[in-house]
Amino acid sequence: MSAEHEVTFPAMGSHVRLLIGGAGPGLPSAATAAAEAQSFVADFEATLSRFDRDSELCALNRDRRECVPASPLLRRAVAAGLVAAEQSRGLVDPTLVEEIERAGYFASRAWMAPASLEAALAQAPARRPAQPNSKARWRQWRVDEEAGEIVRPPGQRFDSGGSGKGLAADLLAMKLAGYRSFVVDCGGDVRVGGVDAELSPRLVHVEHPLSGKHLHAIRVSAGGVATSGLDRRIWRDACGRYAHHLLDPATGEPAWTGLIAVTALAATTLEAETLAKAALLSGPVGGAELLRRHGGLLVHDSGRVELVGSLARRPRVRLSQTNATLEVAA
Amino acid sequence: MTMTEAKGKPKRRPSVAPVFLGSLALFCVLFGLIAYRAGSGFSADATAVSPPTPQRKLVIRRVVTTVVPGAGSEPAATAGAPVEAEAAPVETAPVEPAPVVTSSS
Numbered sequence: 001m002s003a004e005h006e007v008t009f010p011a012m013g014s015h016v017r018l019l020i021g022g023a024g025p026g027l028p029s030a031a032t033a034a035a036e037a038q039s040f041v042a043d044f045e046a047t048l049s050r051f052d053r054d055s056e057l058c059a060l061n062r063d064r065r066e067c068v069p070a071s072p073l074l075r076r077a078v079a080a081g082l083v084a085a086e087q088s089r090g091l092v093d094p095t096l097v098e099e100i101e102r103a104g105y106f107a108s109r110a111w112m113a114p115a116s117l118e119a120a121l122a123q124a125p126a127r128r129p130a131q132p133n134s135k136a137r138w139r140q141w142r143v144d145e146e147a148g149e150i151v152r153p154p155g156q157r158f159d160s161g162g163s164g165k166g167l168a169a170d171l172l173a174m175k176l177a178g179y180r181s182f183v184v185d186c187g188g189d190v191r192v193g194g195v196d197a198e199l200s201p202r203l204v205h206v207e208h209p210l211s212g213k214h215l216h217a218i219r220v221s222a223g224g225v226a227t228s229g230l231d232r233r234i235w236r237d238a239c240g241r242y243a244h245h246l247l248d249p250a251t252g253e254p255a256w257t258g259l260i261a262v263t264a265l266a267a268t269t270l271e272a273e274t275l276a277k278a279a280l281l282s283g284p285v286g287g288a289e290l291l292r293r294h295g296g297l298l299v300h301d302s303g304r305v306e307l308v309g310s311l312a313r314r315p316r317v318r319l320s321q322t323n324a325t326l327e328v329a330a
Numbered sequence: 331m332t333m334t335e336a337k338g339k340p341k342r343r344p345s346v347a348p349v350f351l352g353s354l355a356l357f358c359v360l361f362g363l364i365a366y367r368a369g370s371g372f373s374a375d376a377t378a379v380s381p382p383t384p385q386r387k388l389v390i391r392r393v394v395t396t397v398v399p400g401a402g403s404e405p406a407a408t409a410g411a412p413v414e415a416e417a418a419p420v421e422t423a424p425v426e427p428a429p430v431v432t433s434s435s
Contacts, residue, residue: 014435165435188433207433214431229434261434273435 004181005030011041012165013110014187018172021181021196030179037172037184044168047073048160050097051108060150061097061157067149077160078150079143080167080270087271088278090132090249095141097157099252104237105245114234117210117260120242121301127258129283130248161245165189166226166273173269184269189226191269197221209261210303216263218311224269228276229261229299246280257283261299264291265310 008017018037020030027033049055056074070078081094100106141152152158160167165186173191176182181194183202192202201219208215209231218225233245248255257280264275272294279287279296287298288308295309 017430019430183430185430185432186435188431188435190430190432192430203429205429205431207431209434225432227432227434232434263432 005034007034007038009038009041010110012045012168012187013108014165015185016041016168016187017183017185019181019183020176021179021194024178024180027178033176033179037175040172040175041168041186044073044164044171047071048077048164050159050161057158057160064154066154067144067147067151069148070143070150072148075143075145075148075150076171077164077167078141078158080163081158081160082138082141082143084163084270084274084277085138087274088281090136090138091130091278091281092162092274093133093136093138093247093249094159094162095137095156096133096247096249096252097159099247100159100161100245102252103243103245103247103254104235105233105243109233109235112235114232115236115242117231117234120230120234120244121256121260123242124256127256127283127301129257129286130255130281131250133249133252162277163270163273166224166268166270169224169269186269189224189269189273190220191224192220193222206263206297208303208305209299215299215305216297216307216311218263218265220265223265223267224272225263225265226269226272226276227261227263228273228280231260246277248281255281257281257287258301259284259287259298260301260303262287262291262296264296265294267294 004019004021006017006019008015010016016038018034020033020037023029023033028036046052046054047056050057050061052058056071057077060068060070060074078094084092085094137153137156140156141150141158143149144151166189169184169186169189169191172184172186173182173193176184177193179194181196181202182192183197184191188207190204192204198221201221204218204220204225205214206216206218206227207213209229228246230244230246235243237243243254246255247253259280262276262280264272264279266272266275275290275294275296279290279298282290284298284300284306288306291298291308293309295311297311298306298308300306
């Protein structure tokens with residue numbers, strides 16, 4: 001694999017890391033592409049942040065009209081959130097803004113030290129799988145591409161937090177499609193691509209939510225890898241109870257399902273992020289079922305790691321193919 | 331006399347010697363002919379006016395199984411990568427790709 005240009009910068013309440021290989025014909029250099037990508041991420045965050053009152057998303061959430069003109073990026077973000085809700089059958093619900101604020105997540109928690117996950121698990125209520133909200137407010141949302149509008153009942157609010165990083169990684173991957181190799185890492189949601197990665201699969205390490213150590217390594221030649229967990233955004237609310245950002249849509253309360261982190265593989269990072277969140281909310285049994293198709297990894301409350309699907313196959317071997325050409329008489 | 335009984339003079343069976351000598355002569359003629367043709371290099375290709383024999387390419391595909399070495403605290407897994415689960419030999423890469431970490435987002 002040729003030398004890659006690397007850049008890391010803070011964004012979206014975390015860090016974004018880009019690794020870009022050699023440019024294809026007619027493309028700007030990897031350094032130029034990285035600068036353009038950084039500019040794109042800045043625009044992405046300024047448009048879609050729930051914590052910036054000047055963002056277009058906050059303007060949408062304040063707007064009292066039913067049909068609100070929206071930029072292509074906001075329309076895309078809303079459409080991505082609705083796709084995630086549809087694919088997760090309502091578990092990854094982008095309309096739980098009131099509930100997440102009530103739980104204590106009304107401002108960015110970037111760079112704030114998280115509460116102790118072990119202590120939270122010790123005090124958490126009985127574990128049970130999350131369920132979709134019976135009202136399914138997200139079904140009342142619609143993106144009208146012809147009119148360039150977002151249509152929804154006034155007063156309902158949207159949170160791009162459940163799908164934003166995955167969407168950003170996928171949009172950046174589209175911009176970097178002509179480069180020999182690239183990795184887009186949006187705060188732990190990763191997208192891998194490029195012909196070099198197909199020849200030499202990229203090693204993606206999975207971090208354990210309790211120890212912080214690398215618990216597993218996955219070779220990825222193309223596609224998305226995303227992890228959803230309780231360890232980074234966990235706090236104590238005004239009553240001293242532990243809370244985190246992954247809510248049970250049925251109750252609007254933080255979900256305690258028996259899993260503390262899930263890593264999912266999929267063709268895109270958005271899909272991987274959706275799968276990881278849906279699997280964590282589904283609990284150990286339902287989560288394993290969701291990950292079975294593309295493969296993934298569950299971390300139980302005890303810290304035990306469970307490999308699912310393609311990651312569970314042992315012995316772990318790589319199969320490659322060589323061609324030999326022989327000249328033989330007809 | 332019954333209706334099935336043959337009438338007239340009964341047929342005489344040929345003697346052994348002429349039959350044996352005739353068969354032997356026929357065998358020798360045929361054997362000689364075959365030996366002559368074989369000795370003169372007879373074959374369909376030799377007698378036919380045809381272009382040189384074309385060469386046919388056979389591609390033999392071999393599957394190579396390689397145990398993936400460990401990485402991190404546990405051995406690395408061959409990812410069922412979402413789109414392309416398996417890949418070509420990693421030996422073609424001159425530089426090891428930079429490590430990437432996925433963690434709770």
